[in-house]
Amino acid sequence: xxxxxxxxxxxxxxxxxxxxxxxxxxxxxxxxxxxxxxxxxxxxxxxxxxxxxxxxxxxxxxxxxxxxxxxxxxxxxxxxxxxxxxxxxxxxxxxxxxxxxxxxxxxxxxxxxxxxxxxxxxxxxxxxxxxxxxxxxxxxxxxxxxxxxxxxxxxxxxxxxxxxxxxxxxxxxxxxxxxxxxxxxxxxxxxxxxxxxxxxxxxxxxxxxxxxxxxxxxxxxxxxxxxxxxxxxxxxxxxxxxxxxxxxxxxxxxxxxxxxxxxxxxxxxxxxxxxxxxxxxxxxxxxxxxxxxxxxxxxxxxxxxxxxxxxxxxxxxxxxxxxxxxxxxxxxxxxxxxxxxxxxxxxxxxxxxxxxxxxxxxxxxxxxxxxxxxxxxxxxxxxxxxxxxxx
Numbered sequence: 001x002x003x004x005x006x007x008x009x010x011x012x013x014x015x016x017x018x019x020x021x022x023x024x025x026x027x028x029x030x031x032x033x034x035x036x037x038x039x040x041x042x043x044x045x046x047x048x049x050x051x052x053x054x055x056x057x058x059x060x061x062x063x064x065x066x067x068x069x070x071x072x073x074x075x076x077x078x079x080x081x082x083x084x085x086x087x088x089x090x091x092x093x094x095x096x097x098x099x100x101x102x103x104x105x106x107x108x109x110x111x112x113x114x115x116x117x118x119x120x121x122x123x124x125x126x127x128x129x130x131x132x133x134x135x136x137x138x139x140x141x142x143x144x145x146x147x148x149x150x151x152x153x154x155x156x157x158x159x160x161x162x163x164x165x166x167x168x169x170x171x172x173x174x175x176x177x178x179x180x181x182x183x184x185x186x187x188x189x190x191x192x193x194x195x196x197x198x199x200x201x202x203x204x205x206x207x208x209x210x211x212x213x214x215x216x217x218x219x220x221x222x223x224x225x226x227x228x229x230x231x232x233x234x235x236x237x238x239x240x241x242x243x244x245x246x247x248x249x250x251x252x253x254x255x256x257x258x259x260x261x262x263x264x265x266x267x268x269x270x271x272x273x274x275x276x277x278x279x280x281x282x283x284x285x286x287x288x289x290x291x292x293x294x295x296x297x298x299x300x301x302x303x304x305x306x307x308x309x310x311x312x313x314x315x316x317x318x319x320x321x322x323x324x325x326x327x328x329x330x331x332x333x334x335x336x337x338x339x340x341x342x343x344x345x346x347x348x349x350x351x352x353x354x355x356x357x358x359x360x361x362x363x364x365x366x367x368x369x370x371x372x373x374x375x376x377x378x379x380x381x382x383x384x385x386x387x388x389x390x391x
Contacts (some may be wrong), residue, residue, distance in 0.1 A: 110230070
């Protein structure tokens with residue numbers, strides 16, 4: 001027996017990410033435009049890094065509050081009040097070591113061996129991977145792709161629920177499709193969770209990247225205080241902080257001690273100087289966010305128009321997030337085609353195979369980049385598409 005066989009099966013069977021595979025294949029190729037990862041091209045703004053640097057210089061390098069420093073939790077309450085139009089208490093928030101860490105904690109608190117967690121696909125692969133590592137079974141429910149965009153079929157979700165189901169994981173606006181739930185869909189999902197005695201893990205990280213104005217609809221708009229909804233979020237996308245690995249959980253205040261314990265036994269808290277940077281992001285970053293959303297909106301329109309003009313591409317113009325999820329006539333194996341696009345067009349995409357059921361023939365392109373780069377990548381990509389034989 002090899003040494004590998006002595007590991008837990010959940011660890012051995014954790015799938016390799018096709019997104020990472022594409023990045024590893026193309027990252028060293030000179031001239032490749034890297035649109036495979038879910039991040040923008042700007043570094044963290046100076047007003048954020050300077051706050052962290054000042055805290056570091058002041059010696060804020062010791063163990064700190066497991067739930068997050070009080071000032072940051074208060075800043076999160078203020079941020080939510082501004083965007084959701086009602087008051088929030090600092091006791092509703094805990095600071096985590098990334099949005100991914102928040103998801104892992106939510107899963108640890110709600111699922112275990114033999115349980116099931118339903119999620120909507122195509123989907124960012126990390127939730128399914130984290131569910132499997134927690135010992136539970138991820139259960140995909142495909143969104144329906146229509147001429148009017150992607151649609152969540154509530155009956156499909158209801159049909160997937162069994163006596164072992166514990167969680168509905170809902171990511172809206174969605175990575176990778178850009179699907180964004182309206183208030184009626186959120187109410188139906190919430191009512192389903194109430195009827196079936198389920199938790200909802202709500203990933204609303206792209207709430208402000210919403211192209212109909214304002215912010216996207218949220219479970220916070222339709223829920224009652226005692227509804228079993230855990231919100232997982234991150235500083236990564238809004239404030240160009242992907243490399244910082246800092247996020248947050250919003251929970252009912254009665255759950256704070258439980259989640260503090262889970263933080264203690266995983267990371268033992270987030271570095272205090274990083275939390276100072278996060279406070280600056282929340283308190284000074286509204287203008288930066290607005291500029292990024294406006295730029296992404298323009299990039300979306302440039303890209304979608306060019307792809308549709310080829311007559312060879314099926315793409316729903318995303319309502320939110322900052323990804324185009326598209327299919328090209330005649331392409332069935334998006335994984336191998338992704339490597340060909342890197343080689344021949346010099347554009348780095350993520351293959352749809354990374355995003356599960358319903359995504360296999362698609363590609364994901366992150367358009368959260370400067371406009372000249374999006375225009376160049378669009379030209380290269382559409383030129384490659386036009387060289388393909390007719391389907």
